[in-house]
Amino acid sequence: MVFADLGRRLNSALGDFSKATSVNEELVDNLLKTICTALLETDVNVRLVQTLRSNIKKKINISNLPQGINGKRIVQKTVFDELCTLVDPQVQAFTPKKGKPSVIMMVGLQGSGKTTTCTKLALQYQRKGLKSCLVAADTFRAGAFDQLKQNAIKARVPFYGSYTETDPVVIAQEGVEKFKKDRFDVIIVDTSGRHQQEKELFAEMVEISEAIQPDQTIMILDASIGQAAEPQAKAFKETANFGAVIITKLDGHAKGGGALSAVAATNTPIVFIGTGEHINDLEKFSPRSFISKLLGMGDLEGLMEHVQSLNLDKKNMVKNLEQGKFTVRDFRDQLGNIMKLGPLSKMASMIPGMSNMMQGMNDEDGAIRMKRMLYIVDSMTEQELDSDGLTFTQQPSRVFRVAKGSGTSVIEVEETISQVRIFAQMAKTMGGKDGILGKLGGNPAAGLKKDPRQMAAMQKRLQSMGGGGMPDFNPGSMNFGDISKMASSLMGGGGGGPGGFDLKGMMNQLQGAAKPPRRR
Numbered sequence: 001m002v003f004a005d006l007g008r009r010l011n012s013a014l015g016d017f018s019k020a021t022s023v024n025e026e027l028v029d030n031l032l033k034t035i036c037t038a039l040l041e042t043d044v045n046v047r048l049v050q051t052l053r054s055n056i057k058k059k060i061n062i063s064n065l066p067q068g069i070n071g072k073r074i075v076q077k078t079v080f081d082e083l084c085t086l087v088d089p090q091v092q093a094f095t096p097k098k099g100k101p102s103v104i105m106m107v108g109l110q111g112s113g114k115t116t117t118c119t120k121l122a123l124q125y126q127r128k129g130l131k132s133c134l135v136a137a138d139t140f141r142a143g144a145f146d147q148l149k150q151n152a153i154k155a156r157v158p159f160y161g162s163y164t165e166t167d168p169v170v171i172a173q174e175g176v177e178k179f180k181k182d183r184f185d186v187i188i189v190d191t192s193g194r195h196q197q198e199k200e201l202f203a204e205m206v207e208i209s210e211a212i213q214p215d216q217t218i219m220i221l222d223a224s225i226g227q228a229a230e231p232q233a234k235a236f237k238e239t240a241n242f243g244a245v246i247i248t249k250l251d252g253h254a255k256g257g258g259a260l261s262a263v264a265a266t267n268t269p270i271v272f273i274g275t276g277e278h279i280n281d282l283e284k285f286s287p288r289s290f291i292s293k294l295l296g297m298g299d300l301e302g303l304m305e306h307v308q309s310l311n312l313d314k315k316n317m318v319k320n321l322e323q324g325k326f327t328v329r330d331f332r333d334q335l336g337n338i339m340k341l342g343p344l345s346k347m348a349s350m351i352p353g354m355s356n357m358m359q360g361m362n363d364e365d366g367a368i369r370m371k372r373m374l375y376i377v378d379s380m381t382e383q384e385l386d387s388d389g390l391t392f393t394q395q396p397s398r399v400f401r402v403a404k405g406s407g408t409s410v411i412e413v414e415e416t417i418s419q420v421r422i423f424a425q426m427a428k429t430m431g432g433k434d435g436i437l438g439k440l441g442g443n444p445a446a447g448l449k450k451d452p453r454q455m456a457a458m459q460k461r462l463q464s465m466g467g468g469g470m471p472d473f474n475p476g477s478m479n480f481g482d483i484s485k486m487a488s489s490l491m492g493g494g495g496g497g498p499g500g501f502d503l504k505g506m507m508n509q510l511q512g513a514a515k516p517p518r519r520r
């Protein structure tokens, strides 16, 4: 089973579970059986699956579970938490900082995607304001330097390499020294691909490492190598003692579970995942966002990262949000921008509820669906566009008119409106003077801490708005820390820290002229 199907299987198992009228041992056992089978079928190590199962069983006291929604939520939250634990070794990865040169050495098997990922990573850091560069110390594969050079030129990242020097240690050392002198913040060193059996190449890796003294060594793990990932990663860990992992090719037909298991076996954090061959296809990894997205619950944090990385221009939608408003026009602008942001399946998977709306559709179908939504909103009057969608509920004849005018169906118009209504409700609750955040004044996090009722109200609201196909499923990702971060993001309009849900930032970024669509 490919990795994308794992999410669907888990989502459907949890969805079926939430529909049951009462919680009992048999129901929980069936749920766990489906989850474990799905994990095993994507190559997750059997030991890890057993641990996950027994942890869940230990944490859920079936005989004492409350009946109804609460009981189901406890089970679902426990499952969610344990899935997060599976991909979270609770080890902090090194983070480069501005003003201090950080050397990052990339290691991995041949063809794992190292050279491609070097440029993707440099670009990510560059977009974050860190002066980044590349050193091509892969002298083993003919063409590796040219490949890195081409990518670097395309991404406008400075690089260092040589056609004549054959000693990778010399190249790595010279490159790092040069870029340190030039006061670069992030110096990424590409090394030759190797198999674990190749003792000489392993020795070379150690030599390079000793010569350049990296602040961080990252192992590139190809998601498609299945169960082989674990012994490979262990061998690299013994020799190169890498401090972080990037899993590549999670977009394709890879099972992916083998690479995830390897990460657990080496107790190393995943820092990014590669989701395609394009230079922008690198996503920051966060365990909760990853699992949330896998389960079809969206990943607003990832969406933010992606959108911010595209440096979209900003426009005025944030003004509306500050007043607690979200209009059909805002929705239309977002739709237009989303269409420009890359493959729809990727974007949709990050927006709560959207992946459900687009389930079973490929990118082409998704684009058609989005276009139809645009026809719908383009057939509305100015007054309708500036409304929050309620006007359609109050006067259903408008729905019929718009459906006719846009050449779509009444159901499609209703679905579009209901999507706007969800966002509008969210904006109303969170933003504006009368919203929860407005009432809390300048320091929402402190306010929330002081007033647990406000916090509970906000949490309840968020739960009721959670996307995905599981109406009762609150994945538990919205704990106090997340909510306060979200509140801060909303009030401050910042970039949304890890674990945060930055609606204002999201809207701010989605608004505005987007870059031209990527060609694939």
Ligand SMILES: Nc1nc2c(ncn2[C@@H]2O[C@H](COP(=O)(O)OP(=O)(O)OP(=O)(O)O)[C@@H](O)[C@H]2O)c(=O)[nH]1
Pocket: 108, 109, 110, 111, 112, 113, 114, 115, 116, 117, 138, 141, 144, 147, 192, 193, 194, 247, 248, 249, 250, 251, 252, 273, 274, 275, 276, 277, 281
């Ligand atoms: N689908 C997909 N392909 C990827 C991803 N990352 C890299 N690739 C592709 O994987 C292939 C190998 O990538 P390289 O970057 O050349 O691999 P390498 O590890 O540098 O290879 P060696 O230099 O031989 O060690 C290329 O065709 C890349 O485009 C990814 O995240 N998804």
